[in-house]
Amino acid sequence: MMWVSNCNVFPKQRLMTASIFAGLLLADTVLAQGxxxxxxxxxxxxxxxxxxxxxxxxxxxxxxxxxAEICLGKAxxxxxxxxxxxxxxxxxxxxxxxxxxFLRGFTGFRTLFLVDGxxxxxxxxxxxxxxxxxxxxxxxISRLEVLRGPASVLFGSDAIGGAVNAISRAGRDSRSGRILxxxxxxxxxxxxxxxxxxxxxxxxxxxxxAFHVGLTLKRFGDLRxxxxxxxxxxxxxxDVDLRADFDxxxxxxITIGHQTVVQNDSWRTHKTIFARSYHGTTxxxxxxxxxxxxxxxxxxxxxxxxxxxxVDQLEFVLSHHRQEEDRFRVKSNYSSDRQGVDVxxxxxxxxxxxxxxxxWTCGVEYYHDSVDSYSHKYSSGGQLKxxxxxxxxxxxxxxxxxxxxxxxxxxxxxxxxxxxxxYNRCEAxxxxxxxxxxxxxxxxxxxxxxxVGSLRLMYRLLPQDRVNVFxxxxxxxxxxxxxxxxxxxxxxxxxxETPSPGVxxxxxxxxxxxxxxxxxxxxxxxxxxHTLIRDMIIRVPTGRIIDGSKxxxxxxxxxxxxxxxxxETRWTISSSWRVWGNLTWMEGEVDxxxxxxxxxxxxxxxxxxxxxxxLTTRYQxxxxxxxxxxxxxxxxxxxxxxxxxxxxxxIPPGGxxxxxxxxxxxxxxxxxxxxxxxxxxxxxxxxxxxxxxxVNEPGRNFILVAEYKF
Numbered sequence: 259m260m261w262v263s264n265c266n267v268f269p270k271q272r273l274m275t276a277s278i279f280a281g282l283l284l285a286d287t288v289l290a291q292g293x294x295x296x297x298x299x300x301x302x303x304x305x306x307x308x309x310x311x312x313x314x315x316x317x318x319x320x321x322x323x324x325x326a327e328i329c330l331g332k333a334x335x336x337x338x339x340x341x342x343x344x345x346x347x348x349x350x351x352x353x354x355x356x357x358x359x360f361l362r363g364f365t366g367f368r369t370l371f372l373v374d375g376x377x378x379x380x381x382x383x384x385x386x387x388x389x390x391x392x393x394x395x396x397x398x399i400s401r402l403e404v405l406r407g408p409a410s411v412l413f414g415s416d417a418i419g420g421a422v423n424a425i426s427r428a429g430r431d432s433r434s435g436r437i438l439x440x441x442x443x444x445x446x447x448x449x450x451x452x453x454x455x456x457x458x459x460x461x462x463x464x465x466x467x468a469f470h471v472g473l474t475l476k477r478f479g480d481l482r483x484x485x486x487x488x489x490x491x492x493x494x495x496x497d498v499d500l501r502a503d504f505d506x507x508x509x510x511x512i513t514i515g516h517q518t519v520v521q522n523d524s525w526r527t528h529k530t531i532f533a534r535s536y537h538g539t540t541x542x543x544x545x546x547x548x549x550x551x552x553x554x555x556x557x558x559x560x561x562x563x564x565x566x567x568x569v570d571q572l573e574f575v576l577s578h579h580r581q582e583e584d585r586f587r588v589k590s591n592y593s594s595d596r597q598g599v600d601v602x603x604x605x606x607x608x609x610x611x612x613x614x615x616x617x618w619t620c621g622v623e624y625y626h627d628s629v630d631s632y633s634h635k636y637s638s639g640g641q642l643k644x645x646x647x648x649x650x651x652x653x654x655x656x657x658x659x660x661x662x663x664x665x666x667x668x669x670x671x672x673x674x675x676x677x678x679x680x681y682n683r684c685e686a687x688x689x690x691x692x693x694x695x696x697x698x699x700x701x702x703x704x705x706x707x708x709x710v711g712s713l714r715l716m717y718r719l720l721p722q723d724r725v726n727v728f729x730x731x732x733x734x735x736x737x738x739x740x741x742x743x744x745x746x747x748x749x750x751x752x753x754x755e756t757p758s759p760g761v762x763x764x765x766x767x768x769x770x771x772x773x774x775x776x777x778x779x780x781x782x783x784x785x786x787x788h789t790l791i792r793d794m795i796i797r798v799p800t801g802r803i804i805d806g807s808k809x810x811x812x813x814x815x816x817x818x819x820x821x822x823x824x825x826e827t828r829w830t831i832s833s834s835w836r837v838w839g840n841l842t843w844m845e846g847e848v849d850x851x852x853x854x855x856x857x858x859x860x861x862x863x864x865x866x867x868x869x870x871x872x873l874t875t876r877y878q879x880x881x882x883x884x885x886x887x888x889x890x891x892x893x894x895x896x897x898x899x900x901x902x903x904x905x906x907x908x909i910p911p912g913g914x915x916x917x918x919x920x921x922x923x924x925x926x927x928x929x930x931x932x933x934x935x936x937x938x939x940x941x942x943x944x945x946x947x948x949x950x951x952x953v954n955e956p957g958r959n960f961i962l963v964a965e966y967k968f
Contacts, residue, residue: 305372305403305423307667307676308412308619309611314774317676317716317728319345319785319824323402325427330925330935333445333961335452337394337402337424343874343890345824345840346406348867350387351951352908354450354481354491355524355549358387362406362787363820363846363866364419368736370409372423374515376557376577379416380601381627381657381686381739382650385797385812386749386865387950390581393519393553394424395497397443397456397474401425406824407787408734408768411678411712414623414661415737418766418789426515428501429460429468437462438470439967449939449959451479451492467504473497483534483954484945490532491953493524509566513559521551528907528952529748531590536947536954537910540751546588554580557605569610577605585650592638597649597747599631616668627657629740647692647699652744652757654689659737672721676714676730683707684737691744694756694802694809702743706763708735724776734766734789742795742812749797750905754804758795758812765792772824782827791818791848797901801854818848820863839873845897852900861899865950868895868916883926891918895949908952917946919955931968937961 302310306318313322321344334340338357342349348360358365367383371391378390402424409417430437443456456474463469474497481491500516526549527533529542557577565572584598609621631653633646647653665678685705693700714730738761749755772785794816802809822844829837846863870892878884896913903909920941927933943958 303403305421306405306409308609308621308665309617309667314724314776315674315716315726317674317714317730319406319770319772319783319787321404323404325397325400328396328399328402329443329445329456330933330963330965332923333935333937333963334396335445335447335450335454336392337396337399338391340396340399340402341404341422343840343872343888344404345826345842345872346822346844346867347404348870348948350865350948351953352387352389352528353524353526353549354478354488354953355392355493355495355521356387356389356526357392358389359391359422360865360867361404361419361422362789362822363844363863365865367416367739367741368418370413370417370421372413372421373517373555374426374557374559375423376555376575376579376605377413377603377625378579380579380581380603380625381655382599382601382629382631382741383416383739384650384741384745384747385795389524389549389551389583391422393521393551393581395474395499395517395519397454398427398472398497398499398517399424400427407770408712408732408766408789410682410710410734410766411663411680411732412665414659414680414682415684415708415735415739418734418736418764426499426501426517427458427470427472428503429463429470430503437468441965441967443966444964445961446963447956447959447961449482449956451482453477463502463504466506467502470499470501472499481953482957482959484940484943484957485534485536485954488527488534488953490525490527490530493521495519495521509562509564511561511563513557513561515555515557515559517553517555519551519553521549524549524551526952533907533952534954536945537915538912539908539910540906542907543590544587545590545592546586546594548586550582550584552580552582569612571609571611573609575605575607577603579603579605593643594636594638594640595634596636597631597633597646599629599649599651602628616666618664618666620664621662623659623661625659627655627740629653629655629657631655647690648744648746650745650747651740652688652691652702655740655744656687657740658685659683672718674714674716674718677712679709679711681707681709682735682737686738686740686743688740688744691757692746694746694804694811702759704738704743704759706737708737708763710735719773724774726774727772728774729771730769732768732770734768736764736766738763738795748807749810750901751907752807753797753810753904754807755797755810755812756800756804761795761812762793762814764794764814764816766790767792779830780828782825784826785824786821787824788821789819791816791820794818794848796848796850798851799854813851815851815858816848818846818860818863820844820846820866834879835875835877837873837875839871841872842867842870844869848899850899850901859900862897862902864899864902866895866897868914868949869893881927883924885922885924888921888923889918890921892916892949902950905950908950914947914949917944919944919946931966933965933967935961935963935965937963 371378406420445454476495607623631649663680710733712732716728768789774783793814796816797810826840874888876886894916939959
């Protein structure tokens with residue numbers, strides 16, 4: 259995928275001077291020393307349309323979060339936590355070292371994460387919350403672009419709840435081309451007993467290039483919630499990121515990027531005897547369950563922004579992604595097992611852009627996964643007893659995805675129309691997977707095709723006052739992956755998921771309508787969405803018991819819907835005072851099989867986000883310091899599916915209690931080089947948990963951040 263390069267090239271004819279709807283992120287203004295307002299350029303996003311667009315002027319609900327806001331403004335610890343105050347986003351945490359955002363009711367392999375426009379998702383991503391988003395270092399990110407709702411036309415399989423694009427740090431400014439300052443960054447937290455040290459170095463690369471290198475070292479101790487320390491929740495992590503951008507004399511631009519992430523000893527404490535009960539949740543019986551993660555990502559991108567041929571812009575991307583995960587478990591009887599999976603993903607893509615009868619964007623992309631999966635069992639004395647046929651998914655497997663897409667944008671003075679279509683083909687070849695009944699090895703080959711389309715409209719109701727109404731309909735799909743077909747691993751509390759060959763793709767149809775408005779000192783955007791679900795692959799109990807756990811398999815049985823309302827607003831009260839916030843209301847229902855009997859029942863959608871409000875007030879008398887107060891309030895979530903009720907280690911009986919959390923933040927620019935941020939999070943020391951999580955959130959937490967630029 260190539261559209262990310264548009265973040266680095268801003269054609270002169272697109273210079274815009276009008277203010278844009280800034281939502282939560284205060285992107286529209288900064289206050290000068292004397293109190294006068296200095297208008298910034300409008301916020302530009304590329305992810306929703308694969309080309310540069312002003313965020314307020316596209317028929318999508320999306321947000322853009324800058325790296326400075328992630329690291330300094332909110333002092334976020336992880337990439338998932340950087341999204342926690344956005345509408346329709348709920349950050350579930352199975353463990354302190356893991357975070358899985360729910361976007362419009364979906365998570366896991368039904369949401370898509372991109373790094374510089376290239377898929378992080380692979381064919382072993384599993385249903386429900388997973389840890390993979392936590393392997394993206396937030397301190398390596400220049401900007402996060404968050405697109406909510408199905409986006410299968412542009413991004414292919416998995417983009418059902420939404421897509422998030424992490425744009426990496428570069429050595430030069432994307433607009434001016436100047437070399438960015440190097441920096442040292444330190445973050446300290448009391449509740450997490452954590453220390454994060456980050457160093458960035460930027461330098462010129464020849465006469466027409468720039469080079470960036472970053473290193474992040476993280477150490478997290480046991481997390482303290484409002485009820486005390488939670489043992490075995492700490493972990494260590496190390497991250498390296500590199501990026502080189504160079505302008506070639508032929509008019510091409512080349513970008514080379516690399517990321518390495520290593521995360522060690524991240525416990526899933528809720529499965530173990532070290533868990534702490536929360537409002538009646540059960541405590542696990544395992545003595546140890548620890549996860550190690552490693553990720554290496556390298557890509558090369560070639561871009562001709564002024565191609566001068568039959569197209570205006572042409573781009574090629576070659577990428578390689580290696581993701582490794584290893585889980586070690588010690589059971590209650592002291593026997594143990596180790597399992598893991600290594601995935602190598604090769605990506606190739608080409609995209610072209612042409613301005614003729616509107617703006618045409620078309621492209622082709624191909625991803626190839628090679629999967630090794632292993633499992634070993636040991637006696638209580640540590641001797642190797644056996645090696646399994648497979649690990650979490652089928653061993654010696656490949657998964658291929660081919661996508662072709664085209665999109666047209668026609669933009670008149672009052673009306674914008676965006677239409678598009680995509681053809682996708684997926685093929686799975688599994689060398690070895692374990693038949694759950696016979697216990698013998700089997701193999702399979704399956705393939706699927708899909709064609710999806712979308713249509714989006716925006717009408718400028720009051721162009722001078724920037725009042726725009728929009729609506730759209732989008733088809734979404736998700737092809738079965740190796741996790742659907744061959745997973746043999748623990749699922750929720752006391753459940754084990756077994757292989758399910760023969761499942762078919764899921765299909766979705768999303769309708770959305772809303773309004774974006776900015777009038778003087780006030781701005782808001784409001785949307786209603788309704789997503790129809792057809793053939794969702796759901797877990798179904800079989801009635802069998804395997805190693806003391808209840809077996810669940812998968813079927814295309816989940817028809818249903820999820821709908822909701824999102825409201826974002828901002829009000830500039832005066833040159834020193836501003837208020838912004840958002841509200842989310844969401845409900846969903848889907849068919850399921852509550853028991854092993856072949857009786858289908860319509861139930862609440864699993865782990866649906868409760869009604870949530872975020873509100874922040876900021877006082878900023880100058881550009882040298884600011885202070886703000888933030889409140890997040892969530893309602894009790896007691897609309898539970900049968901699977902939710904059975905997940906007794908994470909969801910309390912009767913549902914997850916509601917909560918209200920107050921945070922205070924302040925920042926001070928001591929000099930042109932040194933900036934400090936102080937945060938007092940959870941001022942009242944509230945003991946609370948995000949719905950569906952296996953660990954409680956931090957209690958009263960003092961965070962200190964220092965950034966030194968040179």
